[in-house]
Amino acid sequence: MFPYPDTRGRFGPYGGRYVPETLVPALDALTDAYDEARADASFVREFEDDLREFVGRPSRLTFAANLTERLGGARIYLKREDLNHTGAHKINNTIGQALLARRMGKGRVIAETGAGQHGVATATAAARYGLSCVVYMGEEDIRRQALNVFRMRLLGAEVRTVTSGTRTLKDATNEAIRDWVTNVRDTFYIIGSVVGPHPYPMMVRDFQSVVGREVMQQLAEREGREAPDAVVACVGGGSNAIGVFAPFAYLPEGRRPRLIGVEAAGHGMTSGAHAASITAAKRGVLHGALMYLLSDDDGQISPAHSVSAGLDYPGVGPEHSFYADEGLAEYVGVDDDAALAAFRLLAEVEGIIPALETAHAIAYVLELAPTMARDEIVVLNLSGRGDKDVSEVMRVLGVAEASS
Amino acid sequence: MSASPSGEARIARAFANAEGAGRAAFVPYLTAGFPDARTSLAAARTLLRHADLLELGLPFSDPLGDGPTIQRASEVALAAGTRTRDVFDTLRTLRAETDVPLVVMTYYNPIYCYRGPAGEGEGAFVRDVRAAGADGLILPDLPPDEGATLIAEARSAGLATVFLVAPTSTEARLRLVSEACRGFVYAVSVTGVTGAREGVGGEIADLVRRTKAVSDLPVAVGFGVATPADAASVAAFADAVVVGSKLVQTVADGGDLDAIAAALAAACSRAGAGPAQGG
Incomplete structure (x- = not known):
């Protein structure tokens, strides 16, 4: 549908996969699963149905x-x-990724969040599809966005406070990646923006x-x-x-x-x-x-x-x-x-x-x-x-x- | 340049010496500049009394492969003003004092963004770190798939490249990663980040066996190796034992680094009782 990225996840020189080796096989599996899913009419239909009826x-x-x-x-x-x-727009992507997580048989999803919109959207999709959910959020953002923290908890997610570094989105992302490296076999990492290793920037772009x-x-x-x-x-x-x-x-x-x-x-x-x-x-x-x-x-x-x-x-x-x-x-x-x-x-x-x-x-x-x-x-x-x-x-x- | 051996040769000799003495090589890790330059240098000298190789971590603001101990050490080292060039100074000092291989562990962005006196980027970093005395680089967030240009620069500078294999690595990945390695292959003992934990995971012996099936290089095991008992159990099947967070924590606590390193080094011996035999 779009001419980029190439098969190595590059948009010109940008993108790629600079991650610990532990995650490379998981990213390969995710790329394959996503390629299959987007070619599967029943997956596409379920995504579109939920965008219409739920979003x-x-x-x-x-x-x-x-x-x-x-x-x-x-x-x-x-x-x-x-x-x-x-x-917000964040839900378009979390519906897509949560459906993919369910399709891949992963029962646990994790996410990073800054303003909390992606965290809320992930917690919402996790509730809808019966997945357990952990959201990492910087201490500074938890202060700035108390309402969204409470919303996530109402939706059944566990919000983990990140106190390292700048205590904002960057550090919440570090912590989510550390969780994923540790629990990669049963956990799906729902990234909230067009960042991260391939295939995330492509996949999030497609869903959005x-x-x-x-x-x-x-x-x-x-x-x-x-x-x-x-x-x-x-x-x-x-x-x-x-x-x-x-x-x-x-x-x-x-x-x-x-x-x-x-x-x-x-x-x-x-x-x-x-x-x-x-x-x-x-x-x-x-x-x-x-x-x-x-x-x-x-x-x-x-x-x-x-x-x-x-x-x-x-x-x-x-x-x-x-x-x-x-x-x-x-x-x-x-x-x-x-x-x-x-x-x-x-x-x-x-x-x-x-x-x-x-x-x-x-x-x-x-x-x-x-x-x-x-x-x-x-x-x-x-x-x-x-x-x-x-x-x-x-x-x-x-x-x-x-x-x- | 020709007077000093290539990084790869110096590392190979260290592994051969350890093997000849019936030991797994002992590879202690320190975060450079933690808690400050002087203490860090003194700690490195202490560890060199026991080390077969020394691993020096270049502190990074976002060490996403590291657990809390090394994260904190990196934050403190950077807050103390540690710059890449300071770590190179430490290497130069140590190189003048020891023949033990010095291996630098660094995330990729400090390499990519490097600005040295004689140039910028990967090539300049590789040449400068080699000139400062490093024998190899350990690259925790650079899979060899993304490292073609860095590997080429390292080869021509005589700097060994050490990539990581993990319990999740497939056979094809083990082959690809170990072919890109020089000096040794670094096997991550668990799916996870660095840091002391209870016991060493059961998957690791299998990972070392699978790696050795596709590579002739020595295999070092790290992540979560903390106690002499951990070291002894890893030494039974691996060529080297890397201990990081435990030693960094000892530096943080002002503990007896010399005694702890001695016990870990002794536990790397495969002959008989290990720790009790001492040096």
Whole structure:
């Protein structure tokens, strides 16, 4: 369906499998099982049925009339992944991987989570398919996302606190990999983004690409055209962005819209406290893949910073790294303050409280749309809803201001 | 360069000496720079009194193949300011004092991102670590499938490459991995991360046997070997016994490293009672 990766899991130079030997046979088995499953009509049907009946797909494509009018440029559509069951795009992937885990006879699934959306989506799929579930989450993120921690526990998952390193998504991922190395024979690791060793970046991309395919169909019905002029999505590891980009990225030039990934610039690109791996333009290897990665001159991984826990990751998916080099997509940075302002604006103007991750993409649309013509179309992937972020935003903005 | 043996030759000689003396080689591991450069160097010197090979870990921010003891040691070493070039300095110091093979265990990103005085990346890392005195590299997160360019650089620099085999490795993987190894093959005793645990897993003897069926290289066993009893049981079927977390913990606790290393080394002897016989 997509021309990349190659059989060794490479998107150009990126990707691959930099993992302990213990996991290589498991990744081989997973690759084979996935290849079989996606060629099996009954697997594909079960996946699609659950996306429709359990997740609630297709998600709506909402015309943002007020925002469009206010900005006075391109027509803005919102791809409403926030309306999915569990409140974000993450569930598309966990349904796919959990079905695969069940098919492979693995009774236990594990996951890492940053903002908690992937953890909730994994716990949800595990409950639905009768799998036991352990979620690793950094201590700092547990503080920032208490609501999601409770949701996971309600769903029957065990949430394990990670206190090593930066106590965020990177370290939660290290701990999940350590668990997988130890329990590889009966455990399926459900990775939440388009990162990790092959076949994960491919598999997660495939499960998420339903988002971009729906956009094509919905635009064709609404506007009589398949491709908008620009697609904007936030990028941490990059799963929501790859989901909406991939169906467009390999279209021939001329038919391909501008694809714009928005990274978290944290306190600003010169501050050193950001999570904008592609913008920082240095490559490295972490969690099994070669990709753009924040690290120092000795190859020690640099701590990422973002106000949003879901973007707080030092790497970015190998396919995004490839898109950036090939000019198939553009990547820009938006800082914490701009994201917070966009978070409030969308709520006030459109009646939608977005996830803080998504707010980064919104902030960029605020700049982009006015530079475009009124007959042009921007699709913003509204990757998640912001309920989980409300208390953190209150804390950051100050309760006094929020109540004034 | 021609005056000193290749890394592979020095490692082979160490294994031959141990074998000739009726012992499995004793390979202690230390995290370089833990808890600080001076203590770490002193600990290395202590271990060299008992070691057939010495394994030095380059501290890494995200050691995902390691358990809590080595994770913490790596964090402390980095917090103390340990840089790659400091580890190379330690190698140079030790190389001037010993003929025992020095093998560096490192994750891949410090190699990939390396910036040395005379160049960047894999080739520069390999040349600089070799020039500093290393005889080999142990590569816990680089399967040989991804290591073609590094292997080529190491071959031309005379640096041995040691990849890992695991209980989950298939016969085809055992063959592929051991063919990429020089010096020895590192067999992981359990599916899991490094760290002391209760007893040594039962799968390991089988893994060593399967590895030896496809390779003539010595096979070292590590991960979870902590006590003289563990060492003795591994020495019965393996060519080398690697002990890491237990020694790192001893350094952390300020314990008697010399006595513990002596007991472990003695337990590697296959002749008779082991520990009680002493040196």
